[in-house]
Amino acid sequence: MASVLPPVSRTRFRDIPVDLLRGIAIVLMVGANTVPYLLLPPVPFAIRVLSSLAAPLFILLSGMMVALSRTRKQYPLSYFLIRGGLVILIAALLEAAVWGIVPFIDMDVLFLIGISLPLVYLFLPLKRPVRWGIIAGIFCVTPLVQLVFGYPALPVQFPVASFSGAISGGILPAAARDWLIGGWFPVFPWLGVALLGAELGTIRWAKDGVTSFATRKYAAIALGMLATGTALWALFPGPQLVRYGYVELFYPPVPGFCLFVLGAVLCMFVVADLIPPACIPDPLCAMGECSLAIYILHSIIIAWIIGPAGLRLPLLQFLLCTCVFLAGMCAFACLMRLLRRTAGQSFIVRFLAGG
Secondary structure, X not given: OOOEEOOOOOOOOOOHHHHHHHHHHHHHHHHHHHXXXXXXXOOOHHHHHHHHHHHXXXXXXXXXXXXXXXXXXXXXXXXXHHHHHHHHHHHHHHHHHHOOEOOOXXXXXXXXXXXXXXXXXXXXXXXXHHHHHHHHHHHHHHHHHHHHHOOOOOOOOOEHHHHHHHHHOOHHHHHHHHHHHHOOOOHHHHHHHHHHXXXXXXXXXXXXXXXXXXXXXXXXXXXXXHHHHHHHHHHOOOOOOOEOOEOOOOOOOOHHHHHHHHHHHHHHHHHHHHOOHHHOOHHHHHHHHOHHHHXXXXXXXXXXXXXXXXXXXXXXXXXXXXXXXXXXXXXXXXXXXXXXXXXXXXHHHHHHHOO
């Protein structure tokens, strides 16, 4: 198997297998976030497992893209500070205006990605042994932090209407705990996933071309992590809490799950690199190119349309409705691609639509 994929233009660089995986992350994310509002319980375990792959893949790829932007495009720290700040601003607006809750408390995925962008940039110049030590340290310390501070059954959420009451009720300690360990995607261990993505990015884009993960070496590592993680997770599954109807299996993210999901993601890279570029579905790549815009739109549709409808569908009908939802997201992604091509070098357009 080839170890290096063909080189790509530096001016319009697209790593097609990575775009494919970003598109798969979007598909899994849309399905996972629709489950609490549309699927009639009980949720099949297979759906819970697939739902649990979306966020880790999304976060890991965000770390990889920092490595790409830093090495190939030579963007400075200010770029990642601005971009990270905009991601946090969008996360806050979504929580306040779309979901009606006080932002900056429960540590949703966009908050994590926003703070990780400049941190990953600062992480990359460190020597490789130091970088791996930091990643390993985050994952190893996580169980200890969970043991010391506890892991709440639900993250803290306050309606916007009760903001003054939230302040008097100790909003800062609650926010600190959720950002550290108890929120949807707290620093421990999810920042480690972003840093690991950056480390994979330094491997993938170390040369003029693209280093393929479709080798015996990476396949053996991926399968070993997957098998070891599966065994460890089966022995120590953790409580696998359901939070506000969200059925992902990483509440809390126990060590076995972390090893399992990282092995699964690396397996996905191996498979994606084995697929000839001409055989990769372009609609998935289009969705991967504008993942932030799709995240915003799908959140609005779920919060304002699907949720208020109060429907609960059996599995087959849920899957059909989710496919229709995804078809709409795919059409939106094609529009975003057209917008990106006609808008030139507009930062805002590239920020939302990719590129």
